[in-house]
Amino acid sequence: MHIKKRLAAAALSLIASTSALAELKVGAVMASFDDNYLTYVREHMAAKAKADGVQLQFEDARNDVVKQLSQVESFISQKVDAIVVHPVDTAATRSITDAAVKAGIPLVYINRKPDDAKLPPGVVTVTSDDIEAGRLQMQFMADRMDGKGRIGILLGDLANNSTRGRTQGIKEVLAKYPGITVVEEQTGLWLRDKGMDLTSNWLLAGQQLNAILSNNDEMGIGAAMALRQAGRKDVLVGGSDGTPDGVAAVKRGLLAVSVFQDAKGQAEGSLDAALKMIAKQPVDQHLLIPYRLITADNVGEFQVATKR
Numbered sequence: 001m002h003i004k005k006r007l008a009a010a011a012l013s014l015i016a017s018t019s020a021l022a023e024l025k026v027g028a029v030m031a032s033f034d035d036n037y038l039t040y041v042r043e044h045m046a047a048k049a050k051a052d053g054v055q056l057q058f059e060d061a062r063n064d065v066v067k068q069l070s071q072v073e074s075f076i077s078q079k080v081d082a083i084v085v086h087p088v089d090t091a092a093t094r095s096i097t098d099a100a101v102k103a104g105i106p107l108v109y110i111n112r113k114p115d116d117a118k119l120p121p122g123v124v125t126v127t128s129d130d131i132e133a134g135r136l137q138m139q140f141m142a143d144r145m146d147g148k149g150r151i152g153i154l155l156g157d158l159a160n161n162s163t164r165g166r167t168q169g170i171k172e173v174l175a176k177y178p179g180i181t182v183v184e185e186q187t188g189l190w191l192r193d194k195g196m197d198l199t200s201n202w203l204l205a206g207q208q209l210n211a212i213l214s215n216n217d218e219m220g221i222g223a224a225m226a227l228r229q230a231g232r233k234d235v236l237v238g239g240s241d242g243t244p245d246g247v248a249a250v251k252r253g254l255l256a257v258s259v260f261q262d263a264k265g266q267a268e269g270s271l272d273a274a275l276k277m278i279a280k281q282p283v284d285q286h287l288l289i290p291y292r293l294i295t296a297d298n299v300g301e302f303q304v305a306t307k308r
Helices: 002-022 036-052 065-077 094-103 130-144 161-174 192-204 217-229 244-252 263-278 299-305
Strands: 025-030 055-060 082-085 107-110 123-127 149-155 180-187 211-214 236-238 258-260 286-288 292-294
Touching: 025 036, 025 065, 036 055, 036 217, 036 263, 055 065, 065 082, 065 094, 082 263, 094 107, 094 123, 107 263, 123 263, 130 161, 130 211, 130 236, 130 258, 130 292, 149 161, 149 192, 149 217, 161 180, 180 192, 192 217, 211 217, 217 236, 217 244, 244 258, 244 292, 244 299
Parallel strands: 025 055, 025 082, 082 107, 107 123, 123 286, 149 180, 149 211, 211 236
Antiparallel strands: 258 292
């Protein structure tokens, strides 16, 4: 009887040991932990990794291109099974791509697509079409403004293509409305306090604005706060991302509109892609997670979608 117990214990120990050895390891390098949207991406990715039994380790590049490459190289030396990267600079990803491909480690770029025209096999992207986000945001504003007025644009970090894409989408729609004039256009680096400061400066300079379009919710919320402090509730403010704070701001009337970027969809999509590549299964090289418009009329459904 004791022999049977010892054999059973040994078998369980062997199973546990084998399971531990089989656990997949994925390294994820984010451009910055200070980015509000990326906080939700990390949380959703961590939840999926836990559910899938994947060991996931995050690193914060602190918006430093050199630091991010070093963190990727560290994951490679640790022989992780796959790497997920939210690039600091979409024009400076070639070294990251080359290092991962040379090591034979699957690489997934999340949220921001590298500027490289063509990526090699073993590298995929999970993003959303930022140009479409800008189009949706501006079309809503143009309709609300009856096609005329003066606007300011709050730009994100100029080093990445999310800023360029969203702003391009805004200006594509603007081309159809000669009665709408852009009178201010400055970068707020994705930050709420920067959006607030820039808007305050515009108002102090005497700018007459009918609307402010922000490349993300955080800067938009900052702009709306500055307008409220100045007693300017008549100025429309638009955001983008549909973060929980952004959705709450639409519900309160602080933002007139936001554009929902699916943090959960991107997070789960990137980990799914990584696991498929590890298992040598086919995967689309460029997976697009669609944007959706958030307004006062449909904000309720997004309160559910953005719950953490």
